[in-house]
Amino acid sequence: MRVLSGQLLGAAWLAAVLLAACSPGPGATGSGAAGPDVSPATHDAVFLDRGDCAAGDRVGAYREVVCSDPGARARVVSRLYGLLPASPSPAPPAAARAGDRCPPTTDFLLTVTAARPQGYACMRNLTAPHPGDPGGGGGPRTIAGDCVYTSRKGRVKETPCDGSGPHAPQFRVVELARGRGSCPAGTALYVGVGGGPAGVGCARRL
Secondary structure (H helix, E strand, C coil): CEECCCCCCCCCCCCCEEECECCCCECCECCCCCCCCCCCCCCCCCCCCCCCEEEECCCCCEEEECCCCCCCCEEEEEEEECCCCCCCCCCCCHHHHHHCCCCCCCCEEEEECCCCCCEEEEEEECCCCCCCCCCCCCCCCCCCCCEEEEEECCEEEEECCCCCCCCCCCEEEEEEECCHHHCCCCCCEEEECCCCCCCEEEEEEC
């Protein structure tokens, strides 16, 4: 995500896991290459519909499973239909912009590219940890309670507020606002938090 400096840019996001098709059913891979052969656990018309669960492996591949499956990792909390067009740099990529439309405490985002219908699945882990929770250090959205550190000039990234991540937190987002003028006194950093009516994160130095 970017620090606001004259324009609103940037969003917190996790790298999207690309779901690729392979015979006989849809598969998933984090690299865009063909993933393992998998098939939906049900005969639903929508692959990874809202309320469905997914199981993942060590290489970032996901498949739909029934939520009672011992390997089930996360549940779809929202399904977004249609892939967003690519944006020229330095605008956020499509996955980041899609993540802005997920529920606030979404843990990660899956991009469904080959299964029908195409779009995005906002995922919430079935058990802790929940990086999308306030201060959790991840998730596709930046919300009040999250902490960030300066990764390079003009750009900040989320990190766990409890210091358990590789980077110590430097600022905490205390409030989301429509603009910098609406941030409370003591705000030290303005953070772009993506689309929606509240586009600015008002952060205080820790």
